Amino acid sequence: MTRKLFGTDGVRGKANTFPMTAEMALKIGAAAGRYFRNDGSNGHRVVIGKDTRLSGYMFENALTAGLTSTGMNVLLLGPVPTPAVGLLTTSMRADLGIMISASHNPHHDNGIKFFGPDGFKLSDEAEAEIEAIISGSVEPVKAQNIGRAKRIDDGRFRYAERIKSTFPSGMRLDGLKVVIDCANGAAYRVAPEVLWELGATVIPVGVDPNGYNINEGCGSTNTAAAAAKVVSEGAHVGICLDGDADRVMILDENGEVADGDQLMALMAGRWADQERLNGGTLVATVMSNLGLERYLDGRGLRLERTAVGDRYVVEAMRANGWNLGGEQSGHIVMTDYATTGDGLLAGLQFLAAMVETGKPASALTKSFETVPQMLKNVRYAAGQDPLGAALVQKSIADAEAKLQGKGRLLIRKSGTEPLIRVMAECEDDTLLAQVVDGIVAEVEAAV
Structure with a gap:
């Protein structure tokens, strides 16, 4: 079953523009409610969190209306981090968790992310089924079965206590x-x-x-x-x-900035030394730097790559029992502690390493030398398929031939924005710029 509405991380777009409209959010809420309230009882719960975007009020209300119309009881957390929604979905025995956020995007964008009752993001299959319900019609429940909505005032405090519990006992x-x-x-x-x-x-x-x-x-x-x-x-x-x-x-x-790759390298090495890195494996995406792969190989550890998106990292981790993964962009997933990427949790783990080793941050943020990497984005309009153009395909093939044995190339569509991402790695800076700029020029011409 294919998905058109859902991207790599829920539904996302510009507020008040399809699909991120109040009308669509109501339909999404009703469809999700119908999907999870499948036994007709009124004991089903959904928790909803949001970030600080102005449009969050609108989507919170629209989702609540859709969910309660199908008999779901809604628990409103207010502004909390995304990982708090994953945590509280489980601890509050909810059937569904929803986070209203467009992550790192500007304020005019927004998104709707879903978590299952286990606190993990929904699978592609589950999202496809919800999308199929949206495309049909959802029968509302009878008046006596309409759900209730309730504000939860201590959501962030519950999350704070959980986060502090992951920090080494007695450490300050x-x-x-x-x-x-x-x-x-x-x-x-x-x-x-x-x-x-x-x-x-x-x-x-x-x-x-x-x-x-x-x-x-x-x-x-x-x-x-x-x-x-x-x-x-x-x-x-x-x-x-x-x-x-x-x-x-x-x-x-x-x-100086250390990205997710350097943080994952530090943690993988420390966890391996402590014999707590399951399977001697770190899970990261195809975007992670080649230097990370070389570092792990030198330590006798393995890098397992997935498609871009922290949900795919988590799926690989769960399927194989691995407990550490993430993305170069800074999603760090530690399933010993959390069900999704958690920036504050990862930051605390870094601070713990500083305290335990007595080393300055600069000594802990350079586990490996990065291979020069160049990433450029080309925006395209709805309905366009620039990667299908013959000249673009020829340019990509030529670039792959030039990089053979010298680096790697990754071309993909963003799962959250209408962008073609052109990324290459190569220790020859001149060749690196040549292949990336060549492909970008052809993609721009096609657009």
Whole structure:
């Protein structure tokens, strides 16, 4: 069964533009309610969290209307990180969890992500079935079976306690000065609170959301402001989250950025030394740097690559019993602790490594030398298929031939935006630029 509405991480788009309209959100809520409330009883629950986008109010109300019309009882968490929804779906014995967020995208975008009763993101198959229900018609329940909605005021506190429980018992962050950039997003309150409660001196950035400034000049995709604060305040480390706090970038004491690959390398090595890295395997996507693969190979460990998207990383982990994975973009998944990527959790694990080793952040963020990597994006219009153009295909084939034995090439459509992503890795900078720019030029011509 194919999916057209759902992408790599739920439904996403520009607010008030199909498919992210209030009307569509109501239909999605009703379809999800019908899918999960399949025995006719009124004991079914769904938890809904959101980030700080202005449109979150609209989608929260529309989803609630759709869900309650099919007899689902809705528990509204308000602004909480995406991983909190995965956690609370399970702990509150809900049938479904929904996060309203477009992650690292600007405020005018939004999205709807789904979690099953086990706290993990829904499978492609489940999303396809919900999409099939949407394309039909959903019969509402009788008046006496309409669901209820209730505000849950302590959702972030429940999440905070769970996150703190993953930090080594008895360990404190006294003496550590930490910049925490919350991207004016979902973790703007809980992340600084957790760090302060663990003893750190907290320097907050991006903690004044106004509905429009999420990810704007801050967060994991815009680290310059946090880096400047690390240097000016003499902080030991910076932790940069994205809008829904499921990804992270680490800044060392010099303001230098370490991406998800470096963080995964550090953790994989430490967990292997502690004999807790299941199967001696780290799971990452095809986007992860070749240097990470070489580092793991040198340690006698294995890198298992998946399609882009943290959900595919998690699916591979669950299928094989592996417990560590993630993405270069900063999704770090530790199934010993959580069901999805968690930026704050990963940041705490990095801080634990600093405390245990006594080493500065800069000594922990360079486990391997990265192979030069270039990524460029080309935007295309709805209905276009630039990758199907003959000249584009020829350009890709020529580039692969040039890189044979020298690097690798990855061309793909983004699962969350109408973009063609052109990525290559090669230690020859001139050749790297030549192949990427050549393909980009042909894709732009096709568009």
